[in-house]
Amino acid sequence: MDYQSTRNPELRASSAEAVLNGLAPDGGLYSMASLGEIPFDWKQTLSLDTQGMATEILSALLPSFTKEEMRALVRRAYAGKFETEDLTPTVQVGDDTVLELFRGPTSAFKDVALSMLPQLMTAAREKCGVDDEILILTATSGDTGKAAMEGFCDVPGTKIIVFYPDGGVSPVQKAQMVTQAGKNTCVCAVRGNFDDAQTGVKNVFAAVNDRNLLSGKGIRLSSANSINIGRLAPQVVYYFRAYANLVGEGRIKLGDKVDYVVPTGNFGDILAGYFAREMGLPVGKLVCASNANNVLTDFLETGRYDKNRPFYKTVSPSMDILVSSNLERLLFLLSGDAELVKTLMEELKETGVYQVPIDLLRALHEVFWQGYCDDLDTKKAIGMVWREYGYLCDTHTAVAWDVAQQYKAAHPEHNPVVILSTASPYKFPAAVLEGLGHAAKGDEFDVMEQVRNETGVPIPKNLTGLREREARHKDVIDREQMLDYVLKKASQKEWF
Ligand SMILES: *Cc1c(COP(=O)(O)O)cnc(C)c1O
Numbered sequence: 001m002d003y004q005s006t007r008n009p010e011l012r013a014s015s016a017e018a019v020l021n022g023l024a025p026d027g028g029l030y031s032m033a034s035l036g037e038i039p040f041d042w043k044q045t046l047s048l049d050t051q052g053m054a055t056e057i058l059s060a061l062l063p064s065f066t067k068e069e070m071r072a073l074v075r076r077a078y079a080g081k082f083e084t085e086d087l088t089p090t091v092q093v094g095d096d097t098v099l100e101l102f103r104g105p106t107s108a109f110k111d112v113a114l115s116m117l118p119q120l121m122t123a124a125r126e127k128c129g130v131d132d133e134i135l136i137l138t139a140t141s142g143d144t145g146k147a148a149m150e151g152f153c154d155v156p157g158t159k160i161i162v163f164y165p166d167g168g169v170s171p172v173q174k175a176q177m178v179t180q181a182g183k184n185t186c187v188c189a190v191r192g193n194f195d196d197a198q199t200g201v202k203n204v205f206a207a208v209n210d211r212n213l214l215s216g217k218g219i220r221l222s223s224a225n226s227i228n229i230g231r232l233a234p235q236v237v238y239y240f241r242a243y244a245n246l247v248g249e250g251r252i253k254l255g256d257k258v259d260y261v262v263p264t265g266n267f268g269d270i271l272a273g274y275f276a277r278e279m280g281l282p283v284g285k286l287v288c289a290s291n292a293n294n295v296l297t298d299f300l301e302t303g304r305y306d307k308n309r310p311f312y313k314t315v316s317p318s319m320d321i322l323v324s325s326n327l328e329r330l331l332f333l334l335s336g337d338a339e340l341v342k343t344l345m346e347e348l349k350e351t352g353v354y355q356v357p358i359d360l361l362r363a364l365h366e367v368f369w370q371g372y373c374d375d376l377d378t379k380k381a382i383g384m385v386w387r388e389y390g391y392l393c394d395t396h397t398a399v400a401w402d403v404a405q406q407y408k409a410a411h412p413e414h415n416p417v418v419i420l421s422t423a424s425p426y427k428f429p430a431a432v433l434e435g436l437g438h439a440a441k442g443d444e445f446d447v448m449e450q451v452r453n454e455t456g457v458p459i460p461k462n463l464t465g466l467r468e469r470e471a472r473h474k475d476v477i478d479r480e481q482m483l484d485y486v487l488k489k490a491s492q493k494e495w496f
Helices: 015-021 042-046 050-061 067-078 110-127 143-152 171-178 194-210 229-248 268-278 295-302 327-335 338-351 358-367 375-389 395-410 429-435 444-455 479-491
Strands: 003-005 008-013 030-032 090-093 096-100 133-139 158-165 185-191 219-222 258-263 283-290 304-306 353-355 368-372 417-421 475-478
Touching: 003 015, 008 015, 008 338, 015 110, 015 229, 030 327, 042 050, 042 229, 050 067, 050 110, 050 229, 067 110, 090 229, 096 229, 096 395, 110 133, 110 143, 110 158, 110 229, 133 143, 133 194, 133 479, 143 158, 143 171, 143 185, 158 171, 158 194, 158 479, 171 444, 185 194, 185 479, 194 219, 194 479, 229 258, 229 268, 229 417, 258 268, 258 395, 268 283, 268 327, 283 295, 283 358, 283 395, 295 304, 295 358, 295 368, 327 338, 327 358, 338 353, 358 368, 368 395, 375 395, 375 429, 395 417, 395 429, 429 444, 475 479
Parallel strands: 096 417, 133 158, 133 219, 158 185, 185 475, 258 283, 258 417, 283 368
Antiparallel strands: 003 008, 003 030, 090 096, 304 353
16 A cells, blocks of 8 residues: 555555546545655666666556566557657757657657556556456547547557547647547547536546446546556656766766756646656756746745636647646645645635645755746747757747746756657647748648748658548537437447
């Protein structure tokens, strides 16, 4: 029983149960009490290839699985799925190192975790003696849904339904989803916005649980969103990968500190960096980069979290978020105080605001720095990085790049900086083209071609030819029909 709820130490679970359940029964997140004590040799881990690192790190964080079991799961998750053998390559851009997390099957960083999660989930199902088929329900604003489907595609014992807002995702994202292959995948548009789809999914979970609608049917619902520890743990690996690369290239000596700058939304990616630090990796500062939705910038500065503020739709949409769920795990790990976390989360729910005690704020400042970058500066950064260094970055990466320069200017004594790059520029081609100083013409697919013609940077294989590929998933429903839709799908043995 290595895991407990961040809100109640009595609610314990094994790591396999934590992966299977996703969320603790009281609404808290599953966390270890502390990461410092798990048996783990960080130096030895740095000498391994990426899959070897993943095996060590994941079996340390999820001790329900033996190292041998984990090795097999890692191989199944990643072999042949990414552009490069090392999964997440690093590139030198000026003085900084860019860690490319978008070389996976859907060109977004979520591939790293969502390739692994299905393997962990099916293995956890076996460990826990659960025979039921797992039906994943996910609402998506674009990236998560596609990456989740690609991860779960034809994984035995699982099915996945993705709901997206009709007209609320980009043409590229829509094309990526509706052309999804696999016998166990299903995509459905919901009339409404993303919040409608997400609330709808939550309502389906509640209705199914409250009224036992699937009991005896051999199916249980689960979710692939980023509060699952099985999605967080795989992200720790690339912090080690980047560090090992810097050592290998002679840019640092083993033991030197490195600062990481992370474009942040739900706080999963950057929290994985904190895990790496607690496991021994010499991490200096973790720099939290936000867009105009700068709730985290204010929080890390003042200790006051206040989500009562305007919501902006930005050119870095995967970071348009006002409640960063994974922050709860950090507050728990730093304070060790589930009672405090419970109180803060209740305040957040009731008033939208909480203030952390001063000692907790001090502990945050030891590890984190913060900054933000609006749309105008995001596009400027894209143009500037291209002209100065010939490196083409996406909008989310550009936010991190801009904040990295702010950080270095404020801290002349900084360590070598690694900037996490979370998406291919071709996922957000219109803003990228504007950043390069050109007006976008035609639809998003035309704009992709324009970007390629301007820069010569190749379009990732999974995005070329999308326009011509046949749509397999054409359902469009109202929000009120989501429960019936799920029940109907759950009753069908074969979807294709
Ligand atoms: C999800 C996402 C992020 C934010 O990551 P979090 O773990 O939610 O903080 C940043 N960039 C891109 C492209 C993403 O898809």
